Amino acid sequence: MNWKSDIRVVVAIDFGTTYSGFAYANKLNPEVITNDTWPEVAGVLKTNTVLKYDQNLKSVEAWGLPALAQKASRRAERNSTSKPVELFKLHLGNMPEKEKPALPKGLEYKRAITDYLTEIETVATRWPNVNFMEQVLLIMTVPAEFSEQANASIRECAYKAGLISTQYADTLQLTTEPEAAAIYCMRTLKEHMITEVGSSFMIVDCGGGTVDLTTRELLENNRLGEITERSGDFCGGTYVDKEFIKFLRRKVGDSAVNLLYENHYGQLQYMVQEFCRRVKLPFTGNRKDFKTYELDIEEVCPVLKQYVTGTSKVKLEKDDWIIDLEYEDVKNMFDPVVGKIIRLINGQLNASPGTCAAMFLVGGFSESKYLQTRIKQEFGDQVKNINVPKQPIAAIVRGALDYGLNMKTIKTRVLKWTYGIELSPQWKKGDPPERKISHGRINVFSKLVSRGTIVDVDQGFGKDLFPSIEDQSAASMKIYKTPALDGKYPDEPGMEKLGELILDFPDSHLGFNRKLEFTLSFGQMEIRAFCKNQNGKSVDAVFNLEF
Known part of the structure; x- marks a missing residue:
């Protein structure tokens, strides 16, 4: 281009x-x-x-x-x-x-x-x-x-x-x-003796809000292919912070935390940042390494004192406004979040067609020693190489930059959806009578490509179109996706209308003797539309998303 x-x-x-x-x-x-x-x-x-x-x-x-x-x-x-x-x-x-x-x-x-x-x-x-x-x-x-x-x-x-x-x-x-992180981690494959074409490795991107996973295959000429569907969930590092807030609520009362949130949010966040710096980041999961952390309310968030009432106030006054965070308290903050991440990794490994040669943990939350330990305990027997690259917090942005410098690095991606278009052929005997519409036609889903298909990034899927009326000057098609491998009708459960493809239909003087070849590309992060006429000339094609 x-x-x-x-x-x-x-x-x-x-x-x-x-x-x-x-x-x-x-x-x-x-x-x-x-x-x-x-x-x-x-x-x-x-x-x-x-x-x-x-x-x-x-x-x-x-x-x-x-x-x-x-x-x-x-x-x-x-x-x-x-x-x-x-x-x-x-x-x-x-x-x-x-x-x-x-x-x-x-x-x-x-x-x-x-x-x-x-x-x-x-x-x-x-x-x-x-x-x-x-x-x-x-x-x-x-x-x-x-x-x-x-x-x-x-x-x-x-x-x-x-x-x-x-x-x-x-x-x-x-x-x-995770794709950007995979490109970044590809630099280090030789260090881990992963050089054979066909070797696969997993990226577990542990961010603040989300955890995203992808499994990639090393191809010839230092290119990458995707071999499983990308997966992810909302279980990043901030969900440990949320567990800390729940713990705080149990100690000072819901009302006190709500008033602090409403009136002094900056101080609430300062207390969360102190928790992250002094407790969350150093936590290894090893009981011998752990020292009880004393959360001094008078020092870290003195304004909270005015909102605490009842038995919570009596107890905190007796304890000089110090809340102890014990080993089990902190472990219980981590475990619901870490458990979700482990289930995501297990799902990726089960979906992978072969042996995973390495697993790279990236993103800010991947620096958690406890998270690293739990993942190695769970999957160390299946994946011999489980590593955190240097400066994992920057892995994504640097990998994205590498991608921009050489966009041919990514060769294939795996589709997460089945895509197709709505067609309206003539209703025929055997079709459901209730689906018969005007002009004796029926709306059906026509599949272009199935979920799970490994596609090249520029690979196209399409059909040939012919005019339905002699002087037709434009055509439009509704595009649908579904998590199923196929579908019959555009209104069945799971179907989601993505948008509409608008095509110019030139040369109306030729009547019915015209053909359009339209193509939709699903291999990139955004759907791209292309169209040409029977002479191979490009025709305007616009894909409008449904919102």
Whole structure:
């Protein structure tokens, strides 16, 4: 494609649930530069995915770490004009509405995403040669579980944030988080004696909100193929933090935590950050290594004292406002989350057709020694190589950058859905009578490709179309997906309408003597549409997603 030859700089953005980062490189001199300078923080490769608006939600007052946690002080009280907005990326995920984080009234999640990406854009353009409107290829990572609609929303927000010049620009390409991590880890395969073509390895991307998995096969010429369906769930590191909040509720009462949340959210988050730094990160699961942690409410969050009442207050006063976190307390915070991750890994191993030569743990939560230990205990006999690469928190953004520098690295992907179109042939004897529609026709699902199919990234699936009326000048088709391997009708359980494919039908003077060859490509993160007439000339084809 012509646009590829114009690219001079590649920028990769890892927009995460709890932390985000970006990296860039010049295409001709691909030295990877990972940003480590953020508002009020330097020397770290990611910053918090958090925004703080003014009281009227008109502008962003702060973002990153300064928007989140505040130690108790008069200055913090004066500056606490509104609550931080966090975890807004989860609104893109396929999770129950009641489990999605609440947003301030009047703030739509797409605006929050757009505003955050705008702040990223402001920092990124300070680097030499980074101008998103000129000769820049942008790679953005998405969770493995994201739907086509979620990916389209990311594209829309990137456009509104000024990261691409048009909403459907080819200069924005998506890759999944575990796929980017696989590319990063591919550098280290030789260190682990994995050089044979056909060897497979698993990536377990343990982020803050989600854990995503993919199993990849090493192909010739240092390319990668996907050999199982990508999988994932909402069981990242922040779910341990949530278990800590549940523990706190049992000690001080629901009412006290609710009032702290409502009136002093920054101090609540400061207490959570202290828990992460002093308890969560050092926890190894080895009882001998553990020392009881004394959570000193008067030191860490003194404002909480005024909200504690009843028997909880009496006990805490007796204990000098110190809450002990014992070994079993902390282990119980980890185990529900770690258990989910182990089940995900087990599912990936069971789905893999051969032996898994290595497993790489990446993402911020992968630095947990307890998580590492549990995974090695569970799967050490099946997978001899279980490793955490250097700087696992940056594995995704650096792998995404590598992908942008050489987009041929990924050869194949495994489809998670069965895709097809709606056709309306003549109703015939044996078809259900109740499905007969006007003009004696019936709506049916016509499969293009099945779930589980290994496809090349540019591989197309399509059909030949002929005009149904003599002077037809356009055609439209509804596109559906289903988790089943096939389907009969577009309205049966499990079917989901993805959108509509709009095709120009030129040369109407030729009447019925015309043919269109349309193709849909499902091998990339976004569905692409192509069409040509019987002379091989390209015809306009637009795929509009259903929202």
